[in-house]
Structure formats: C-alpha cells, structure tokens
Amino acid sequence: MTGASAIRPARPARPSAVRAPGAALTTTWAVTAPVTAPSALLTATATTSAYRFTASARFTPLPAPPTRDGYLSDLQWVSATNGWGPVEIDRSNGKQAAGDGTPIAFDGVTYPKGLGVHAPSEVVYHLGGRAARFTALVGIDDFSTKQSSAGATRAIVRGDGRTLLTTPTLTGAGGPIPIDLDVTGIRLLHLVVEDANARSSFDHTSWARPYVTVV
Known part of the structure; x- marks a missing residue:
C-alpha cells in the first residue's frame, strides 16, 4: 500500500x-x-x-467527524448521489447545474442552512460516534410546489445501516416534517429521499437546518 x-x-x-x-x-x-x-x-x-x-x-479516508454542534451542510460529506443535478448546499435543488436552486423554503418560509436534493438521493455523513442528536425539517421545497403539486417523496434516515426514521409521504400541500433523532454511537448517517408516487417529476426535496449536537 x-x-x-x-x-x-x-x-x-x-x-x-x-x-x-x-x-x-x-x-x-x-x-x-x-x-x-x-x-x-x-x-x-x-x-x-x-x-x-x-x-x-x-x-479514501473518511472526513473528520464533527467536534462541536453544527449544521451538516457545513461538513464534508462522505458521498452524495442525486436524481437530478448535484446535491445543493444551503440551496434548494434546482436544475442540472450546481448552484442554480433558490433559497430553501416551505410555504414561503426560507431557511439559510440545509441540503437541496431530488429523489432518488442519498447523502452520507461521518459522525464517528460523536453526535448525540440529529434534528432537521424535511419536505417538498417551494421550488417544486410553485411549478406543480405532483411532487411526492419519502425521507429516510439511517444510521450504520439501521433505519432510524421513515417519514410519511411528503407533498407540497402537506408541508415539511420535523425530525429529532437520537444518533448516539452512530458512525455513518445516511439521509435518503425516495420517490413516493412512481413519478420522478417535481420531487425537489430539502433538508432544512440539518443539525447535529455532539456528545
């Protein structure tokens, strides 16, 4: 080696x-x-x-785990896959180019921190067993709902291969869902978004204020 x-x-x-x-x-x-x-x-x-x-x-060595409380969008991810364009940092997922999304927003309320994705997507972060809680707000972003009401996704949070949370179907009309999870001892945190209605259009989903509290 x-x-x-x-x-x-x-x-x-x-x-x-x-x-x-x-x-x-x-x-x-x-x-x-x-x-x-x-x-x-x-x-x-x-x-x-x-x-x-x-x-x-x-x-390839894993990125360093967090040493203090903070937003995941300020950390380097281990890997990121996205169904439409790149995963956006502190922006909604727009079209195919990086940085072409709008501010993350649900029903007109904007959030300066977060991740903009499109189903199917998966973003993996290295927590290294140092975090205690993970909180976020996840839902179909206004970027989609202003164009169509057809978007429908499901968000899944996994820790070291174990499913910690699966949301109900997310739609623009239903609004975002708050997340508050115990992630004590978790090394790898997976943020997954899947299509929920067999249609890939308008599945722009945002993880607003994704925050980890360290032990």
Missing part, C-alpha cells in the same frame, strides 16, 4: 478453508492512513502453490 501509516489484519485469515476450486477466502484489514493523504492505493497479493493473484483498490 502506498501512503499508509499502518495496516494490520483485523481478524485472522484461514487459508486452510480454501480447499476446492472456486472456494472463497474473506478477511478484513484495518487501515490507518496519514491525515494529509487524500487517498491511498491498496494492493493485495495472494499466493498459492500454483498461482499468484494481485488486485488493487483505492482507499
């Missing part, structure tokens, strides 16, 4: 378990990369009595 400061097996491997052609061996390694390294190249080599196998993969 290039650029790593430490790499060690997280659990023992059992090569004797591979006894027949096509059998698999799975093991886990713990990697600690330098803080200054944006990524590192992992190269694994396996040798048998007859063959030698080599495979490489790019390893």
